[in-house]
Amino acid sequence: MSGFLSLRTLPGVARLLGALSFIVCLTLLVALPRASSLGVDTLGADMLSNDVTLILERRGGAIELFVGGRADVLSTSLDAELVGAVNDEGHVQFADFFSGTWTIAEDLFGNVTASVENETLPAHAMSLMLHPLDAPSVPFYDSVDGVLAVSICSVEDPAADLTLDDNALYAGFILYTDDNEAPLTLSRPMHAGAPLMLNVRDYTDGALTTSYSIMWNPSEPLTLAVAGQV
Amino acid sequence: MPFIMNRRNFIVATSALAFAPKALAAETHKVDMLNVAPDNPRARNVFAPRLFLVQPGDTVSFLSTDRSHNSASIDGMIPEGAEAWDGAINADIDVTFEMPGIYGYECTPHLALGMVGVVIVEGDGKLDNLEAAQAVRQRGRARQAFAEIWEEAEAAGYLS
Numbered sequence: 001m002s003g004f005l006s007l008r009t010l011p012g013v014a015r016l017l018g019a020l021s022f023i024v025c026l027t028l029l030v031a032l033p034r035a036s037s038l039g040v041d042t043l044g045a046d047m048l049s050n051d052v053t054l055i056l057e058r059r060g061g062a063i064e065l066f067v068g069g070r071a072d073v074l075s076t077s078l079d080a081e082l083v084g085a086v087n088d089e090g091h092v093q094f095a096d097f098f099s100g101t102w103t104i105a106e107d108l109f110g111n112v113t114a115s116v117e118n119e120t121l122p123a124h125a126m127s128l129m130l131h132p133l134d135a136p137s138v139p140f141y142d143s144v145d146g147v148l149a150v151s152i153c154s155v156e157d158p159a160a161d162l163t164l165d166d167n168a169l170y171a172g173f174i175l176y177t178d179d180n181e182a183p184l185t186l187s188r189p190m191h192a193g194a195p196l197m198l199n200v201r202d203y204t205d206g207a208l209t210t211s212y213s214i215m216w217n218p219s220e221p222l223t224l225a226v227a228g229q230v
Numbered sequence: 231m232p233f234i235m236n237r238r239n240f241i242v243a244t245s246a247l248a249f250a251p252k253a254l255a256a257e258t259h260k261v262d263m264l265n266v267a268p269d270n271p272r273a274r275n276v277f278a279p280r281l282f283l284v285q286p287g288d289t290v291s292f293l294s295t296d297r298s299h300n301s302a303s304i305d306g307m308i309p310e311g312a313e314a315w316d317g318a319i320n321a322d323i324d325v326t327f328e329m330p331g332i333y334g335y336e337c338t339p340h341l342a343l344g345m346v347g348v349v350i351v352e353g354d355g356k357l358d359n360l361e362a363a364q365a366v367r368q369r370g371r372a373r374q375a376f377a378e379i380w381e382e383a384e385a386a387g388y389l390s
Contacts, residue, residue, distance in 0.1 A: 126343050152340065174370050
């Protein structure tokens with residue numbers, strides 16, 4: 001017998017390829033409607049660009065916010081040093097994240113003020129996580145993905161020293177309010193940070209109500225309203 | 231030497247019988263530390279179950295079923311004089327509860343994501359530290375999670 005494939009083995013290989021094709025097609029059939037229903041072109045946050053994804057979940061007396069983007073873009077744009085995330089050499093301290101990362105998340109939103117109906121609400125930090133950019137990207141569609149993305153259990157400790165430039169950043173916040181359907185306004189102090197292009201996905205009780213892209217300038221308040229409300 | 235049931239021996243024997251069921255009844259309860267709740271894929275980072283009513287002397291085994299979790303008591307959420315615990319990440323830990331009362335606990339890296347739980351130990355003074363435990367300021371989603379747990383405990387009759 002010569003050659004890589006014999007006539008006897010070919011039918012078996014063909015069957016295997018057929019089965020694999022079926023699995024791939026099935027996977028696409030499952031994945032595509034989800035992506036199209038969200039009205040987005042990418043399956044998760046786009047870490048190759050400077051865009052930032054912002055997910056809102058309005059549920060149970062609260063509005064949850066999940067933000068995902070390149071760590072260097074977010075720290076620069078929000079004028080946050082991310083104290084506790086890196087050491088003096090600028091290397092990310094993944095091992096320290098086991099003691100909780102909400103204080104780092106608080107630092108990320110330290111220059112951000114949130115309000116609903118003109119009432120300032122504290123943005124309680126839930127968690128923050130850095131994912132190496134060369135690792136497989138995590139799904140980031142909704143709040144369930146958001147919780148996973150900000151969880152310590154979703155990241156392997158990289159062998160090499162990494163900086164913020166090498167990582168994607170995901171952070172979660174919760175704002176308690178009885179009026180979780182009201183427009184949420186985020187603002188930053190004048191001249192702090194840089195403009196951010198946000199891809200916003202707004203959910204109510206797990207159902208997507210609207211998705212859009214918007215530029216957030218440091219000096220301008222950003223109002224995030226559910227569909228039909230401005 | 232034959233055993234003679236005199237008055238003294240009778241007292242000793244009956245006392246032993248009175249305490250025996252308690253000692254024999256000491257149980258070990260298992261809590262899985264999970265990335266995803268078994269009955270709800272939307273619920274991430276959970277203790278399963280997250281609420282227990284136990285008897286004094288019972289042990290709760292916190293099992294590191296998924297990685298990156300631990301179990302640690304929360305300051306201000308255990309009875310005065312009770313021993314605090316702080317399990318290592320990725321490690322099982324057995325905690326034996328001797329003193330009646332309310333014991334709130336957390337997964338340290340996932341506290342603010344709502345990965346918390348409560349053990350209620352039956353006995354005199356069971357509710358003595360309830361008010362103090364409920365008054366502890368909670369971070370992030372832990373506030374919602376504890377509110378749900380107190381409701382569950384109330385509905386189950388554990389707080390009466």
